[in-house]
Amino acid sequence: MLWYCRFRWHENTRAEDVRRRVLEQHEAGTNKPDKIRGWYNLAGGGSGFLLVDTDDPHELTDLLQPYMDLVSWDVHAIYELRYQQMIDEFRQQLQATA
Incomplete structure (x- = not known):
């Protein structure tokens, strides 16, 4: 499953705080880079x-969770739509209803 995880820094968060935390979590092995698609x-x-x-x-x-004191998260499950596939499906659906 793919998750869209929007973040926004809290008002008093500094770039240095984020850099430090990312590196700390990387060193601890909790960032799971193999799970981060983008x-x-x-x-x-x-x-x-x-x-x-x-x-x-x-x-x-x-x-x-390790970032919640620095940023707020807005998380949603998402799925990919392939453009040409959707165009083809829309055509078929409209033809079926005509």
């Missing part, structure tokens, strides 16, 4: 999102 920052800093691939919501929580 890590994106929004222009301007202070927010962004992770795409995390895991079927275990407990594993997801274990990954995100």
Whole structure:
């Protein structure tokens, strides 16, 4: 399962705090880089999102919890839509109803 994990830094969070925490968690082996499909920052800093691939919501929580004092999380389960496949399916569905 793929999870969209939007983050926003808390008001008093500094870049140095985030850098330090990421490195601490990396060294502790809790960041699970094999589960992180993508890590994106929004222009301007202070927010962004992770795409995390895991079927275990407990594993997801274990990954995100160490950062909760620095950022707030907004987490949603997501799934991928392949554009051309969807176009083909929409055509078929519309033809079936015509």
